[in-house]
Amino acid sequence: MMFVLPLAFLGPVLLVFLVVGGGLLLVVVGIYNGLVRARNGVENAWQQIDVQLKRRFDLIPNLMETVKGYMTHEREVLEGVTAARNMVQAAGQGTGGGDRAAQIEAQGALTGALGRLIAVAENYPDLKASANFAELQEELASTENKVAFSRQFYNDSVMSYDNKREQFPAVIFAGMFGFKEEPYWKIEEASEREAPKVSFS
Amino acid sequence: MFELIHRNRRRSALLVVAMTLLLVAVGFFAGELLGSGGGPLGIVFALALMGGLFALSWFAGDKVLLAASKARPVDGESAPQLVNVVEEMSIAAGLSKPPAVYVIESNVPNAFATGRDPEHATVAITDRLLALLSREELQAVIAHEIGHIKHRDILYMTLLSVMAGSIALLSDVLMRWFWWGGGRRRSRTSSDSGQGELVLLLVGFLVVVFGALVARLVYLAASRTREYMADAGAAVFTRNPLALASALEKLGAEQAGASSEQGKTARASSPVPPSARAMLIVSPALKAGAGKRSQSPGLFSTHPPLAERIEILRQLGGQPNFSYGDYAGAFKRVSGKRASFFPSDALGEGAVSTMSFNADEPAATELRREALDGLRRGAGWRLWDCPCGARIKLPMELDRERAVACPRCGQVAE
Known part of the structure; x- marks a missing residue:
């Protein structure tokens, strides 16, 4: 009897408390899951860039083999591509890991070197006439596109994540659960804008 | 982009529920008209019909469509550029895997996407269109199709088309049955029934007759808005709205020319069977002069007017940045209507920069x-x-x- 009375009195209060609390908990869980999903999306998009860069890295030996025979007067350009590839390898591509900043710089240099190779290849009628060249040019253009589009998708994912993170009410919990701001891929523009400035002679 | 898809699903689910209710109503009244108390049986039959058709299109819809349009699969060996472009756009859209690629031998330029989800998707393009487009334009067309896949239009439009088809089939069968005198016996027995049942019969008749029409209109309206959204998606994936505009222009000119020159009907100028026309990137029923901005989007057309789509994209191309919100804004300026089909929370998504494409530099x-x-x-x-x-x-x-x-x-x- 002693216990029943307080419980009967507390009953409705407790019930309201439980319902409101449970509802709030559900909302928070929903927000949390949404944030996790968005953050995994960003992580996945970052992996995609790596996949595409790796693809490009693996393509280069093949490419060099094809153009080497034709482009005898372009030692400098060819060596530039090889050097840039070595730089990428030194920065950790292919071995996995490595310094992210050095990696970004090396990849920028490789993009520039490949661009120059395509530009000078135009000077070689034999090369242009060969069936291989059209194929090669397409392959290279597509490789560069895939790298660029994977970066674009990464930035889209970051934007979506940041939007989600910064909006009310998620903004209250984002900091609490440790959802940090993710960086956009901006370096790309700086390094790639500089790349074509290198002398062609 | 991601919010758009999320919200899309919710809206689509609502529309599908509404269509199911309509189907149930048509089934019920069809049953009642055939025999008093036959309503529940009618509902069961209608749902079974829809379920059967849907199962068929879920498991074999894409195969049937590809076979009917005589499409053949291509890979990196036989069509390197096309396959590359499809891969590029899948990356840009963040699809888990690139769709299968098919080429249709046809002298009509067109393209479509089919399948049920991003893991089971196919894009098909006619070889005429392939020959017509530059690489950047091809990218834009493929991005439009990938947009349909990414937005889940392929499943959703299949579902709506199956529902509209089931309703049409029921109503058609019923009409024929009445036409051949099936109703006479029924009307004699109903003469001694109450006024309530008479009203019920009348309502039922109207539901069955107009249900098919309403279902078809809903399906077509959904198809038109999905085209706009796929255009917006293509602009965002490629960052290049002008390339899609120029591809659509070429497509429109070529199709209008082909159908007026040879006096072709829409049937002859379509690479796919008539029931799948809504899936194409541009309507095969284009008349000569469709490139001009004159026609209003007819209630019965599968696609919005081509000129309007081009105009919206051109407006986006003139800006350094754009977002889905800007697309909705351009849509409003061009068509004079509000882009109510764009989920409002997608419009809050940030702007993306356009590419400096062709022309100037x-x-x-x-x-x-x-x-x-x-x-x-x-x-x-x-x-x-x-x-x-x-x-x-x-x-x-x-x-x-x-x-x-x-x-x-x-x-x-x-």
């Missing part, structure tokens, strides 16, 4: 090419720009009288 390769061509001209080469877009460079040593055919399209130079 030719790439370094392009400049180099121009310079070399100038030198060749000076040295006595003949340069011929084929109407298909290829530039043919004839060395000075070549006999001037000799006829030369374009290696790309086969036209003979004058």
